[in-house]
Amino acid sequence: MIAASRMHDREYFYKYMPASTAKLVLQSGKLRWSSPLLFNDPFDVPRTLAAGSTSNDIAKATADCIDAYLDQPPSDLTDFDPRFRQLLTLAKSGLPQELRAEMRKVTQETRDNPKIQASLLEDLREHWKQQVPMMRILCLTESQKHVAMWYHYADKYRGAVLGFRCTEEVDSCFRIAKQIQYLDQKPDVYTDHGIARLLCLNGMAAARETTRLATLTKAADWSYEREWRIVSYADAGDVGLFSDWRFEKVDLAFLYLGPQVSDQDATELVELAHHYPKVSVFRTSVGLDRELHFRRM
Numbered sequence: 444m445i446a447a448s449r450m451h452d453r454e455y456f457y458k459y460m461p462a463s464t465a466k467l468v469l470q471s472g473k474l475r476w477s478s479p480l481l482f483n484d485p486f487d488v489p490r491t492l493a494a495g496s497t498s499n500d501i502a503k504a505t506a507d508c509i510d511a512y513l514d515q516p517p518s519d520l521t522d523f524d525p526r527f528r529q530l531l532t533l534a535k536s537g538l539p540q541e542l543r544a545e546m547r548k549v550t551q552e553t554r555d556n557p558k559i560q561a562s563l564l565e566d567l568r569e570h571w572k573q574q575v576p577m578m579r580i581l582c583l584t585e586s587q588k589h590v591a592m593w594y595h596y597a598d599k600y601r602g603a604v605l606g607f608r609c610t611e612e613v614d615s616c617f618r619i620a621k622q623i624q625y626l627d628q629k630p631d632v633y634t635d636h637g638i639a640r641l642l643c644l645n646g647m648a649a650a651r652e653t654t655r656l657a658t659l660t661k662a663a664d665w666s667y668e669r670e671w672r673i674v675s676y677a678d679a680g681d682v683g684l685f686s687d688w689r690f691e692k693v694d695l696a697f698l699y700l701g702p703q704v705s706d707q708d709a710t711e712l713v714e715l716a717h718h719y720p721k722v723s724v725f726r727t728s729v730g731l732d733r734e735l736h737f738r739r740m
Contacts, residue, residue: 459596498561522648606697
């Protein structure tokens, strides 16, 4: 796993789960990190980049993108592909119209000859195809009070929520969680012009930005989840599409028992929680005010 260093100021994150899963987590001291291929939401993290796009589509979009950059060159060109960086550096210097017209020919050649963009697109697609199975993502949320999430992820209120502290005592992975951005428009990895913008970057920058856009953005409809994620990659020797990775005992801060958890599950979960020195256990109830209430046991 990647080493941790604090990237936010939050104290706690939470994870909803059925009682059976919570018992496995408490018994093993491990959480499951999954490849996006196991996610049940087909709109979450694309399996294929630019699905349905052709090399002609991407070539035209790239030419349009370069034209726009020539008109308004970005202030920072560090991450751009060297070919485009040189072109845009010249454009920033203020070019005579004759030279600008010559530069426009480059974009026209891009439109007329999609082979170069096809090769770049194929390289990006192949890189992504290899990366997705190796990704390991842990999904978390900011609150233990999401009624819909209790229903959908915690077995219709019969499960539990585990709360994890972002502790300084150990090198806690929870300190490097990143917040999901909820967007009204599709991120670049889903559109021709978005892919074109990525293809204008150098290989490292394109891969980094593709991963960020694909794993840390979701449609605005999901904003109620207030999700955060930790994105890592499988260790050498890991097989399959998930890894069960250990967390420190001091990481576990809270155990919330669902309002409809069975007596047997509650008893077993409380017993397992005794093995964690800094955990507080709460019973959850639904009040007449239509709010969730938490009573410390």
